[in-house]
Amino acid sequence: xxxxxxxYMIELREVTHAYKTKAGPxxxxxNLSLKVPENSFCAVVGPSGCGKSTLTRLVSGLMKPNEGQVxxxxxxxxxxxxxxxxxxxxxxxxxxxxxxxxxxxxxxIVKSPMSKAQATERAHHLLDLVGLTGxxxxxxxxxxxxxxxxxxxxxxxxxxxxVLILDEPFGALDAFTREDLWCTMHDLREQEPFTCMLITHxxxxxxxxxxxxxxxxxxxxxxxxxxxxxxxxxxxLDDLYAPRSVEMLATLRHQIQVAQxxxxxxxxxxxxxxxxxxxxxKPIPGAMQ
Amino acid sequence: MNDTxxxxxxxxxxxxxxxxxxxxxxxxxxxxxxxxxxxxDLIPRYIQFWDLFxxxxxxxxxRTVVGLALAVVVGTLFGMIMGFSRFAxxxxxxxxxxxxxxxxxxxxxxxxxxxxxQHDFNTVLIAFMISFFPIAVSVSIGLSTLEPEYRDILRSxxxxxxxxxxxxxxxxxxxxxxxxxxVAVTLAFIGTNLMEIVSPHGxxxxxxxxxxxxxxxxxxxxxxxxxxxxxxxxxxxxxxFLERIFAGWAERSPV
Numbered sequence: 001x002x003x004x005x006x007x008y009m010i011e012l013r014e015v016t017h018a019y020k021t022k023a024g025p026x027x028x029x030x031n032l033s034l035k036v037p038e039n040s041f042c043a044v045v046g047p048s049g050c051g052k053s054t055l056t057r058l059v060s061g062l063m064k065p066n067e068g069q070v071x072x073x074x075x076x077x078x079x080x081x082x083x084x085x086x087x088x089x090x091x092x093x094x095x096x097x098x099x100x101x102x103x104x105x106x107x108x109i110v111k112s113p114m115s116k117a118q119a120t121e122r123a124h125h126l127l128d129l130v131g132l133t134g135x136x137x138x139x140x141x142x143x144x145x146x147x148x149x150x151x152x153x154x155x156x157x158x159x160x161x162x163v164l165i166l167d168e169p170f171g172a173l174d175a176f177t178r179e180d181l182w183c184t185m186h187d188l189r190e191q192e193p194f195t196c197m198l199i200t201h202x203x204x205x206x207x208x209x210x211x212x213x214x215x216x217x218x219x220x221x222x223x224x225x226x227x228x229x230x231x232x233x234x235x236x237l238d239d240l241y242a243p244r245s246v247e248m249l250a251t252l253r254h255q256i257q258v259a260q261x262x263x264x265x266x267x268x269x270x271x272x273x274x275x276x277x278x279x280x281x282k283p284i285p286g287a288m289q
Numbered sequence: 290m291n292d293t294x295x296x297x298x299x300x301x302x303x304x305x306x307x308x309x310x311x312x313x314x315x316x317x318x319x320x321x322x323x324x325x326x327x328x329x330d331l332i333p334r335y336i337q338f339w340d341l342f343x344x345x346x347x348x349x350x351x352r353t354v355v356g357l358a359l360a361v362v363v364g365t366l367f368g369m370i371m372g373f374s375r376f377a378x379x380x381x382x383x384x385x386x387x388x389x390x391x392x393x394x395x396x397x398x399x400x401x402x403x404x405x406x407q408h409d410f411n412t413v414l415i416a417f418m419i420s421f422f423p424i425a426v427s428v429s430i431g432l433s434t435l436e437p438e439y440r441d442i443l444r445s446x447x448x449x450x451x452x453x454x455x456x457x458x459x460x461x462x463x464x465x466x467x468x469x470x471x472v473a474v475t476l477a478f479i480g481t482n483l484m485e486i487v488s489p490h491g492x493x494x495x496x497x498x499x500x501x502x503x504x505x506x507x508x509x510x511x512x513x514x515x516x517x518x519x520x521x522x523x524x525x526x527x528x529x530f531l532e533r534i535f536a537g538w539a540e541r542s543p544v
Contacts, residue, residue: 060445080447092438096460096538108456109446139538159446 008071009195010036010059010163015068017054018220028054029065030220036212038073039193043206045252046216046224047260052199055216056167059197060084073162082110085161085194089168091152093140099151100136103127106159119158126154129191130184146177150184157194166198170205179237182208186235203252207231208240213248215255225255323507330508331515338509341497342516349481349493350520352409356416357477361470364421368428372458378429389422393480394487401488408490412481419480420473427469431462464539467532474524482517494520 012034018025028051036042044052057063058070061080070077072084085106093102103123107114114122127136130150140148149169156164170178182205189196200206206213210229217224227248231239239245308328314320315327322330335342367385371378393415400411435458443453485495494513501509533540 062441062445080445082446084445086442086445088438090436090438092436092442094457094460106446109443109448109452
């Protein structure tokens with residue numbers, strides 16, 4: 001087993017995990033390896049039930065893998081770490097606290113060099129950045145779903161984590177709010193860079209936000225395919241309709257179908273059109289038989 | 290009509306209307322006071338026995354409150370044990386249900402014999418026994434149904450179980466807790482009176498009720514019923530007041 005430290009911000013080495021169920025062990029991850037460089041954005045897509053959420057729980061240290069290693073910034077992950085921020089599909093704001101108190105919650109757990117005044121100032125700054133100016137003293141019940149999710153994002157980065165883990169945070173939002181929040185994500189990362197791992201079902205979201213998109217195979221999952229997203233410069237929603245993006249989306253769609261077992265890779269059957277081969281994408285060696 | 294005026298006026302109007310109808314019904318049917326006392330019969334009793342009413346009400350009140358406080362402490366403790374441990378929940382639940390199913394009127398003579406002469410203790414005990422079940426159940430359900438994401442937002446930062454309990458599980462359970470407390474406060478009150486009436490020992494409003502029965506003073510019995518209702522309303526609204534303070538966030542303001 002390799003034990004030399006990782007040079008990546010997030011690195012998974014041959015991670016295998018199974019849940020115990022009444023019907024025996026349910027293998028979820030099988031030999032999953034994954035590398036995310038510092039300050040880059042990695043999106044993970046895959047068929048439903050393929051273990052994407054398990055992946056977030058392993059990276060955040062909420063669970064330990066049966067086999068293999070998870071490294072965060074040169075440290076082997078064995079338990080939860082305060083340098084990680086998390087946001088879920090459910091914004092889980094605490095209803096008895098104001099939005100400001102909700103955003104400040106992680107600082108009650110994590111030791112931070114920030115003074116109380118600095119922390120409050122930072123919270124207000126983040127709330128301004130996500131478009132929640134003037135909502136600091138409101139209760140979560142007074143906010144719409146999209147606004148709660150924005151507040152939840154502020155909470156996940158208030159303590160300046162190295163790694164942000166997002167488990168489908170935009171999944172339950174309407175299309176316009178979702179696109180709005182994608183742009184907010186870019187704004188946030190421009191202000192203060194962090195490494196991010198996003199779990200999503202939305203291929204457009206993955207292409208718009210990420211530097212690399214990892215397609216997971218069906219359960220038990222391994223990294224079936226990695227797509228490097230090459231949209232240069234600051235991204236706008238219009239980039240999603242450029243030919244290059246359409247090409248990447250087609251590739252991802254095809255890979256998802258392979259993962260779902262609907263099409264066999266290399267199948268010469270005429271019905272599904274062969275996907276365009278993107279120039280800078282690379283299949284993982286040994287990922288497919 | 291503004292909100293405050295309505296909140297005062299509506300109940301007052303309804304009470305006056307009901308009293309007036311009652312007075313009229315007794316007078317119209319020419320009912321003797323041993324069949325039905327009229328409200329006008331009650332006023333002389335309150336004037337005549339006002340000191341007794343105050344003393345007996347106080348005895349009933351403090352024993353109810355102590356019994357309820359005990360139920361809150363023990364009920365919350367049981368609720369926490371059952372909420373956090375599935376093993377404990379599955380083991381304790383049938384026992385609690387069985388215990389709760391026993392009519393407390395049958396427990397009163399047993400308790401009275403068990404702790405002979407300890408009247409205050411016995412009364413508090415019955416008030417406690419009858420009221421702790423809903424508290425234990427609601428706290429355990431509140432804790433065991435806490436969505437895992439709520440734990441995860443703190444656990445992923447390395448927070449301890451105790452921190453998660455104080456910052457999330459406990460406040461999140463408060464609305465359920467107060468819902469149960471509203472039921473429990475009335476039950477504790479019933480428990481106190483049960484002891485006072487089934488095992489008379491010269492204390493509480495139940496004793497005053499009993500003396501009315503023995504001396505055939507039927508209007509006095511009715512007067513006690515009204516005093517009990519007034520105490521019950523008082524206790525209930527104290528709980529509502531506490532709920533506003535500690536769990537007011539759960540109440541959505543009308544949009």
